[in-house]
Amino acid sequence: MTINDIAALTGVAASTVSRALSRPDRVNRITRERIQAAARELNYVPNTQARALSSGRTETVALLVSDATNPFYFGLIRGAQQQLRAAGHALLLIDTEDSAELENHLLHKVRRSVDGVILAASRLPEQTLSVIAAELPVVTVNRNVPRVRSVVIDSPDGVMQAVEHLVSLGHRSIAYVAGPPSSWANEARWRAMRTAMARHGLTAARVGPFGVSRSSGSVAADALLNTGATAGVTFNDLLAIGILRRLAERGVDVPGEISVVGCDDIFGADFCSPPLTTLTAPIEQAGRVAVSMLLDHLEHLGETASRQTVLLPTHLTIRQSSGPAPRR
Amino acid sequence: MTINDIAALTGVAASTVSRALSRPDRVNRITRERIQAAARELNYVPNTQARALSSGRTETVALLVSDATNPFYFGLIRGAQQQLRAAGHALLLIDTEDSAELENHLLHKVRRSVDGVILAASRLPEQTLSVIAAELPVVTVNRNVPRVRSVVIDSPDGVMQAVEHLVSLGHRSIAYVAGPPSSWANEARWRAMRTAMARHGLTAARVGPFGVSRSSGSVAADALLNTGATAGVTFNDLLAIGILRRLAERGVDVPGEISVVGCDDIFGADFCSPPLTTLTAPIEQAGRVAVSMLLDHLEHLGETASRQTVLLPTHLTIRQSSGPAPRR
DNA sequence: CAATTAATGGCAATCGGTTGCCACCCGGTT
DNA sequence: AACCGGGTGGCAACCGATTGCCATTAATTG
The missing domain is CATH 1.10.260 (434 Repressor (Amino-terminal Domain))
Structure with a gap:
């Protein structure tokens, strides 16, 4: 054979x-x-290895995620997987456990075994990313770095929609519930939030940072209540769902007393209680596009890219976790 | 370098x-x-490929799942990933899209590029699996095949617990909501259900098969109601959650009019509405154990295994989707 | 009909490690 | 002094493809 x-x-x-x-x-x-x-x-x-050895092409792409159990990545993984299979490539899944150091280490290790990598929510500093991108084809997801192609989900735009939604419901005091400081998207969303609020002459409060897990939601919920805000926009759905649970535990009515808006529309956002108003992100599409960009890059190596970065639109999906501001 | x-x-x-x-x-x-x-x-x-070419060891393991977006696999993937990293191995993730044919094809394709494979919920016939296991180290998850080592989650035992739970709540008419016929676990659960019911002199009804997605839940819910059963045990949580949604839509009270018990305790089972009574499975552990067995097997190739199959216990987690049988 | 060119297929080097086999060195024995 | 054996390290074949270069042959053209 x-x-x-x-x-x-x-x-x-x-x-x-x-x-x-x-x-x-x-x-x-x-x-x-x-x-x-x-x-x-x-x-x-x-034989893949033999072919790789002589030709340099491994027909394998690594996908680095910060936490394989985060539902956000399910869609991403699936989209990437689909597109890769269509091209006959394999998917190496790498969990960086939210550690920049581990991310860098693993990246270095697989460097020679893959044709390129997709960095979803990289925790690496910009400079490190530039270095890596120079020696290995890279596409980032939700992370903008000069001279590195990327697909970013336009959640800042979505955050603005969310703010409009809440303001129109009478909310004047809205807080941003922040995620990990090392997350690029986190800062982008916070900036968008401030801008959108300023447009209405309002100031956004900010609490956090919090880890992105449902258990962090409990402490986030308490912090959110302390701000006195009538609505909270959270870094992501995982956090939002955790907050909803904690609020229910504390007997706080959502959206009667406080509105909660999430981000990403992950699995579960539509059937939690109450169903979460959130920014629906085309996650699976992001995975597909990231792969397409990478493969395209591989085919035309020396050339400069036509589009360095693709912006994917989001939209607000209104469910039952947001409602009119409480009368005071 | x-x-x-x-x-x-x-x-x-x-x-x-x-x-x-x-x-x-x-x-x-x-x-x-x-x-x-x-x-x-x-x-x-x-260089991994060079090493693999001469030594035959790739330090890579493939994990085949039938659908990467099924939350059941998140835990499995994570557990496998953890254990593999500890051993310095890489994880090749393969989505078989629920097709036996595709599964076989991809398996054949990666055969030479991995040291072994973990088949989660394989759709392949027993004979095919035997053939594959003979030419490549294989560990199956939730699938029992002679002479192939496997880790199986003891959900049949859990199903019995679920039946005891429901019967003690006064339910006499309980239906099993079946998943894909090609799923080995599906049949195992059904058998357990019948046995458990028979112990109480009762007969289980069966509806299905249904696909394992939340949308299949709608049709499953209607079918379940048609049986006139006061409780349903479903093949998995995805289906159960879909059923809960549909029942809510139709204004059927859970657990007032009908009780629903799921299987696996996936992400979301605890915060859907009402929170799902379900069989909690040690999924992440299953992933870790599967990898351990595989690596162990790799180290002692010629030898016969000490333990061919590991059975992982499950337990019933009672939440709010199950309650006393309605008085008639 | 000679000459130029295009199409085709073989040779052998190469990718980067791994591993069986052998040679050498050195201290210890008899 | 001859012998033995363990510890080290080098040589070279090999894993299974890919690819540059060249030889052969056939086709085209002036």
């Missing part, structure tokens, strides 16, 4: 077999068909 | 460098330390 077996069987040299399979126009039709038939019959599958 | 660079730098042969790094006791301490120091300094990372 190696290229040599096929060569022996068809009476040609191994190099000819290789060409017949990977550069068909380089060999005579008759020969080619004979070889291809033999390959099919023997159920030949080229 | 290849082995040769280090060899040149330290003035030894490449083979010595190789040994110094992978079989340290085979080379003199002085030499070894000099080489290791140089390797560290140059930030040397061995």
